[in-house]
Amino acid sequence: MEEQDKLLNEVTQREYQYGFYTDIEMDIIEKGLNEDVVRTIWEKKNEPDFMLEFRLNAYRKWLKMEMPDWAYLKIPPIDFQAISYFAAPKKKPQYESLDEVDPELLETFNKLGIPLEEQKHLAGVAVDAVIDSVSVKTTFKETLAEKGIIFCSFSEALQEHPDLVKKYIGMAVPVGDNYFAALNSAVFSDGSFCYIPKGVRCPMELSTYFRINAANTGQFERTLIVADEGSYVSYLEGCTAPMRDENQLHAAVVEIIALDNAEVKYSTVQNWYPGDKDGKGGIYNFVTKRGVCRGVSSKISWTQVETGSAITWKYPSCILLGDNSVGEFYSVALTNHHQQADTGTKMIHIGKNTKSTIVSKGISAGVSDNSYRGLVKVLPGAVNSRNFSQCDSLLMGDKCGAHTFPYIEVGNKSSIVEHEATTSKIGEDQIFYCNQRGISTEDAIGMIVNGYAREVLNKLPMEFAVEAQKLLAISLEGSVG
């Protein structure tokens, strides 16, 4: 009991200490974007000098760039001057109790099996001290510190570990890489930073921690993960609960650096609000995710389950620089109603004997459009490299679209690139077969779709694989028969 009281005390007094978002007093600055705004962000956040240069450089590049139009997406015009580029202070809880929350949202939470306390957090209900999760967080943080692992908000990292950030920021995604990455580099508000020291195996999925904070993710987030020589980390981003946000545009950047013999496994479950059945009000998600396998025999593995957002523009990629390095991309992207997704990967083979694997499973329903876009590029020096790509599309109904855009460039003769693609329709026969065994149509669809995506789901950490399975089934409710 005493233990609990102590904990409770700690919690109420230092609620944000273990969170990702430093609780700075913030005022919203004028809408619009110019050099002064960039400067103000830097000033207010009290960042080191190199960050001003970084941000301004990015802003100047962004000014000269145009929004990309090559994706198979219909993107409504975005007024970048109508956005306020400084993170608003944390919202006050909107509700006093769960009774006030949209019952439909609660039903989804229940179907996903999200614990009650977490439901409150996600729905924006005032929460009492969440003993469980906070105590988990505390022990968590201690365990990490013992191993010398740094895991904190980006703002904190800039204060506490500026040299590390300076050394690696922009290494995977240069400021002028693309329109949205440039914008993010100029104005990003916060995000997370993770450093695993030499030879350390991170003893837990960096996920429980993140999940609690997931509801507060910013509009322009930045994540930097550095795995030093011989280290390993598995990192999970996102949340299966449907996430609403008043900001329509999201442009995040994730960078991963893996040094010699290091391995990073990055898993995402993305379920941003996709808009209503007519597609109104959904989130536009333009993300740049890239990992550099800098060291020999390093490995970066992306696993993503994408079910949300009105528009998804996302290509988690690997630059295989070190000899014998390995890149992997496992993806399930589901679109329903009016959702549009253009997603895939780039595998750039530079080092010798580099290997990459791509497994993409698209699922389209309703009147949605789902595209896979992938580049496999093997440079002349990347001798004896290998790629295997498998891109499957599953269609539900006949009003949706599935598209595959593979680009393959091989610069030497000793490398082998294989590409396989299939398109299939969810079978009435399969559904009827399940029905005939006493399984409802809804459950049957969930089962069939999960079977189709199994290869990718198997790559997720166990706990999230289970949630992701439910999520796929729920996202397709009412889409057949």
Added chain:
Amino acid sequence: MLSIKNLCVSIEGKEILNGINLEIKPGEIHAIMGPNGSGKSTLANVLAGREDYEITAGEITYMGEDLMEMAPEDRARKGIFLSFQYPVEIPGVPMVNFLKTAVNEHRKFKGEKPLTAGEFLKVMREKKALVEMDTELTNRSVNEGFSGGEKKKNEIFQMALLEPKLSILDETDSGLDIDALRTVAHGVNALRSKDNATIVVTHYQRLLDYIVPDHVHVLLKGRIVKSAGKELALELEEKGYDWIKKENGEQV
């Protein structure tokens, strides 16, 4: 148990069944024979609740209830089992998951507690022995890569697990080798009781040597044109369908 009156069914405007009448009592075995395309599978599918068909007339009563009002999954839960002529593959869905879900749906419907994984595996082992189902097969995805005969065996294995009241076996014998045919037939007989009934759709007398029918019906162009005892199957084996077609005024 099952009563079909004047059942007329069409698909895409084409009439396939026109006026089927059939009465099935608990404990009985009915064989349905007839040339290719005469509508046997259509009848089986309509009973199981497949939606592609338009029922233009007639009524079907199952255990005192209007069958047409029931969703296919409810028919299954209420004891109707169809052994498919062409069982489908469901890639990535492990047999064990599929079967456990099916069994537990049946249990839920009856108000019974769901079986745990351990309990289920035990039941599964028993039933596997009944039809000599290979463990290697139950470790795969549903029907994936199964040979024709293995698929049919798998159907009867599922029948054993679900313990239906009315089983409809649509050409379960085709594709089975001689030994498998005997095993499967033995399994079906072992599951027989005075409370359940079986409809056997087949082209061959061979199966009926093992599963002995009480009644044999001949389906021709969507109608049952002849019904008799088991000796009718022998007669058909010997003479084919021409004489029946002639009797029904068809040009042969």
